[in-house]
Amino acid sequence: MVGFLVSLLSLALGPGASAARAEGGDPAAGSTPHPVYVGSTVCAGCHDAEAKAWRSSHHARAWMAPSEDTVDGDFSGVAFEKDGRTTRFFREGGDFVIETEDFAGGRRAFKVEGVGGVAPLQQYLLETEPGRLQSFDVVWDQQKKRWYHLYPDQKLTPKDGLHWSGPYKTWNARCAECHATGFSKAYDLRTRRYSSSQAEIGVGCEACHGPGAAHVVWARAGKGGQGSLFPGTGDAGLPVRFAKGLPEVEIQQCAGCHSRREPFADGNPLPGAPFHDSYRLALLTPGLYHPDGQILDEVYVYGSFLQSKMYDKGVRCSNCHEPHGGDLRAEGNAVCTQCHSPTGNAEFPSLTARRYDDPSHHFHKPGTAGAQCVSCHMIERIYMGIDGRRDHSFRVPRPDLTETLGTPNACSDCHADKPASWAAAVLKKRFPESAHRGPHYGEVLAGAQRNPSGFDAELLELAGHDGLPGIVRATALDLLAERATPQMAARAAPLIHDADPLVRAAAVSVQRAAQPPDRLRRIAGALEDPVRAVRIAAAREMLGLPVAHLPPRIDRAARSASKEWQAANAAKLDFPETHLVLGGTALAMRNPKAAVAAFREVTRLDPQMVNAWIMQVRILLAVRDMPAAQFALQKGLAANPGDPNLMALKPYFAQ
Template sequence: MKLIQYIFLWIVCSCIILSCKEKNAYKSVSSVAKEYPYDKLTDDLFLGDKKCKECHQEEFKEWKGSHHDKAMQIADSLTVLGNFNDTTFVSQDVKSRFFKKGKDFYVNTEGPDGNYHDYKIEYTFGVFPLQQYIVKFPNGRFQCLRTAWDCKEEKWFDLYPDFKVVHSEWLHWSRGGLNWNMMCADCHSTNVRKNYIQETDSYNTQYSLINVSCEACHGPGKQHVNDVVNLGEKYKATGTFFMTSETSPKELVDQCARCHMRREQFSEAYDYKGTMLDHYFPQLIEEGRYHADGQILDEVYVYGSFVQSKMYENNITCTNCHNAHSLELKFEGNKLCAQCHDSQKYNTTEHHAHPENSEGAKCVNCHMPGKYYMGNDFRRDHSLRVPRPDLSLKYNTPNACTNCHNDKDNQWAWSSFKKLYGEVDSIHFSEKLIPGIKGILNGHTELLSLVKDDKYPEIVRASAAKALSNYNTTVFVKEYIDLLNDDSPLVRAVSVDALSEINNQNYISYFFPLLKDPKRSVRIKAFYGLSSFPKGQIPESYKTDYDTVEKEFWKHINTNSDFVGGRVKKANYYLKKGEFQKGIQGYVDALKIDELNNSLRLTLANLYYQNRAFSKAESLFKKVIALEPDFGPVYYSLALLLAEQNRTDEAIVALKKSQIKMPENTRVYYNLSLLYDKKGDTVNAEKILYEGLKIDKNNESLLYALAYQFYTKEKYKKAKPIIEKLIKAHPENPQYMRFLDELKTKL
């Protein structure tokens, strides 16, 4: 959240009401144009909380003991909350024994080699409702145990009890999924520098202060103290102190967001310059992360939902509800909402339709439903929306009514809603977003209307632009080119991504102006999109910008090179440039991080295939089959590879297996027919085409292949109606007319 140390935030109800009345569109925060004295934030610039306490005793008192204060601590008898009195916890057949050696805390559990070892607990992580524990590994790595302490129930529990993870998987606690350096450190300590070195696969991670101290939010204190001593009240003009009472509501959300959102990092380390989008890019609304209407699903934290809300639009910010230093809610129950909302109107049974003081009468249970993450951590959705059981009926999205009344269905919820409030009388963005996110036919129409209308939240518009590419990016090239000039940096960035996938020189030339974009994340995306553009042909007016952003790009790539995604981006950069071997090596390096990632393995196999390294491709395809024998597409890819080497019988066997695994895929039938035909087995070649046409009677490829089969067997009368059907369905294809003319000469 936030630590505001110099000036206490006196936000009275009248000020909040005023801010609600000032209509403000969903605009992103402008870059902060402040002079800043540091190029590199060294440890000596950070003075620590005791120095801050000298002037800010009240703020220090509120912060002390908070989640920020106890975000990370050295493990000792005062900080460790878990039971280490030789207790054992078993989950997914893994036994973990927690015990002490003298004053030190230990766990004996399964390590990265599959064997059991003793590990010393170095640090605690968090304080409530759970506490995690960190152990030290070679090469500067620190790992978070998968078993955590439930501070409410006072028991050990498995963070992911439904997932059985083997020791060689990325998700194993000893590997990337629970690596402190890359997954946790940036937000649990102050002035973190990850310092990952890919060549040695090692870390030299450093921080100035172990926890989320005062200076994590307000910036390094040394210059601030000097300014106050030398300038008095004039220190405010220096711009060296951050997150104060003068920080605008949206800028405050922006600054809190860097740790309270799911995101991709675009700078080496946070240095208090610029805005959130100069350092990070948020997770947008897409299936698997959010529900299709924007409600939280996966662990996406707070920012992405809050910026969808009417609260954000109307300049409500984090500190309107949360104390800036203790992080606690300012008021209990509905009194919190009554700061702005008339309790005479809303805190009544007529409005909430539940008994007074019941759970159903609480504003948050209807407007901020939540779910548990990490086993026991309940987090509320911050999009603050009206429940929409009508959308649940139509699209199976969740709603607060049936979340509580889980013995009822969505029809009951919608009928009850209408009795209380009548029909919905306003359009919510989710009505336009859901069809497009779900890929429903013609959903792109509503997506386009969302993207082009800036009265909708910026993150919603950007998510709509991203979802638009799920249909057919090439159809919307003009729209995407226009959106490169949108006021929203999120929309500009997504449009760059969409056009980059097409990788057409005529389109990517539009990226050059974005090398000057005020947001680093947009600039880097534009540079990546220009990967295939010959450097020697860069227009003179953009050469300096290109060179500057190239340096930013490589810092971004190197910073993320401990992630699979970072290495894949590096690989794809080289592939776009035509440096095929470097691209292949990039995928090889990505597999080193996650050896069981078959998506990577398939991509690498296909790259080898394209490069005619057939034996390497075949080996990888077979490795995927060994790991996932029910995955149909890999049999199909293997069959094509074998067919190209004239290993027809083996290819047929692979395609038959593919047919069993994915019987609805008509392309399998088409290629299987071709292979039978190649062997001279025209009976089976014809038979398999008929089987495919039972699945899709109008399939163009299958119909053409069947007509060709009849033609080669001199069954011209059977071929003729099939070709006539194809001409009627595809009059733009001259090949079919020529085929018909040829048939007429035979009849």
């Protein structure tokens, strides 16, 4: 099967698709200059105050080596039991050991190889095979000083893809990039092994500021000395510059980890790389967000922040968060009254200067939870059992939408004993002239999600509304792409040239519904878009188009964009989702053998991905390999007993 997969990758990915990270040279030695990491200890030699704040931050302790100082859990021999399987935590010599029955093959003892995070919980990393780290699901509650399971309601066996030993809990694949500095995943499909490396575990100075070797050379030369010896870095030798007038640079740097997204590269992009050149952002899709854009699943801030007026007005992360220690700039409402006060803030002149931290605005007793700005404008949701995170869309409560859409609202979070209609009436009485009532984009998104055949005109109107956040407009286009007609594709075509890259990428996808000549003509320019996410979207839509006699410029652009898409796929060959894409690509290229191999790799990684089993069976039936099709169905049903979609295939094998 691996041979088939290699053949598929040769076909669908092309040569040179693996994502390698070049090692840097030493500028002092005169070798070819490439940025290299020097480590936070070197940075601290000059930047003492910043380093002191950083050492106590969650960033510094995002990933640590196990030791007496870093492991907080109780390893005194205590046991934890769930679903009839026992896990024991103990010490063996200087090691911290987790022995668990919750593993394929039964009881197994693992030495703790890494410590993930510090508060409000701490998770431990176990090496289940050479180079592969898995994040264990029984974690330490720092507040209650107890072991608890992250997913107490799930009853997963080790054969389930979502089990702690499965692909979705592989630290190398899903977590390490945002818990390390200069991380390279280095997954080898042929051996299915990782050779991961990093410049530093934990989020160090260079995770945000970039490799520091050139900066050290610059600093040692003294002010007024020669500029950076490294191409691509600024005069001070760093690849990224956080300037007051460039909030987007900072926001996108933070967003690289604080977002729900699909990476395009093998590990950390070079700090300063634009977000949309490095990732494809998750839109406001069901399961991640409520229809009105409020947080539902763990979406890590950026997608929420893009919906906010604060983002639109140029507010940056460090306006509220001290960047080195990570703490808020002030306590309680004082964070908000930096701007939302009678004096306002000269940096944001459009803001109305008036008293907000006052009962006349929040109509709650000062000092109570109801008087806190975040209670109304940043609802909190609990993830990982105990980790409270706030919605960064900074929205006005809309209990009226709760009545019509079933979405949450801040009022009902506290006043759970009263209906949403009560809260809506109170707000209408308190703020009779408020503009925060009436039509909301969530009504269209919710309607389109419920009714696949309706709301097409409304989705197009949302998509073209340049007064709405780009992520909302892109979501409307994404919903439209699922049911678009050639006429809709024509109406959406101008948005391929929109100012927002999220909108451009989503508009390209709508062209799937267009006739081939129209599709090619419309997306040709997107193949040369300045943003990689848009170019990759265009490359995807080139599949199935007649490309034998393209004009030279379009041909070159198509080949270049295709290579970028290939490289993005090659960087995620340990993801089941990637092999779904490769399987679909192989089908589009009329290569059923390669498609079956890809879908088999999907189900090897995640046996519960039923669609991949179905595709195997259908393709094998189509090529008249009845024994292989029947065997695939049997394996699929063994992994998913009684699944109705798989059971529906059984009549094809009736005698």
